Amino acid sequence: MAETKKKILTYEGLKALEDELHDLKVNRRREVAQKIKEAREQGDLSENAEYDAAKEEQRDIELRIEEIDKILKNAEVVDDDDVDASVINVGCTVKIKDMEFEEEMEYKIVGSTEANSLKGKISNESPVGKALIGAQKGDIVEVETPVGFIQYEILDFHKN
Numbered sequence: 001m002a003e004t005k006k007k008i009l010t011y012e013g014l015k016a017l018e019d020e021l022h023d024l025k026v027n028r029r030r031e032v033a034q035k036i037k038e039a040r041e042q043g044d045l046s047e048n049a050e051y052d053a054a055k056e057e058q059r060d061i062e063l064r065i066e067e068i069d070k071i072l073k074n075a076e077v078v079d080d081d082d083v084d085a086s087v088i089n090v091g092c093t094v095k096i097k098d099m100e101f102e103e104e105m106e107y108k109i110v111g112s113t114e115a116n117s118l119k120g121k122i123s124n125e126s127p128v129g130k131a132l133i134g135a136q137k138g139d140i141v142e143v144e145t146p147v148g149f150i151q152y153e154i155l156d157f158h159k160n
Contacts, residue, residue: 008090008112017068087133
């Protein structure tokens, strides 16, 4: 059996997953059960689109509950007290500058489960995240991309 990989989470990410799990188990399961009950009361299930949709929604909810349970079971929460504050690590917000285009960006480094580039959260497993981990203010890191290497200067960082 393959070894299950630990999922790195911040406390914020852990809380968000726990809240989602609670909502799915307490509220969403009840809502879908009610939809299924109402659809059954309409009679013939073989041609009942509402019943099929409710059952599909139920499957999706159960799959998400299973996925979150698995993540939480294998979660490793980053404890701010255990992290070296002198270098960039998971949970840090980092301000960097693209050396070629002189463009400044800010990212929060999170575990892969929490990553969301639209919200400025990049994974510690992404090429940029990997390059930034362990670096310090003033360092220049190089990231390999499909189009070549990109250099970033670390302008500042702080733990959240």
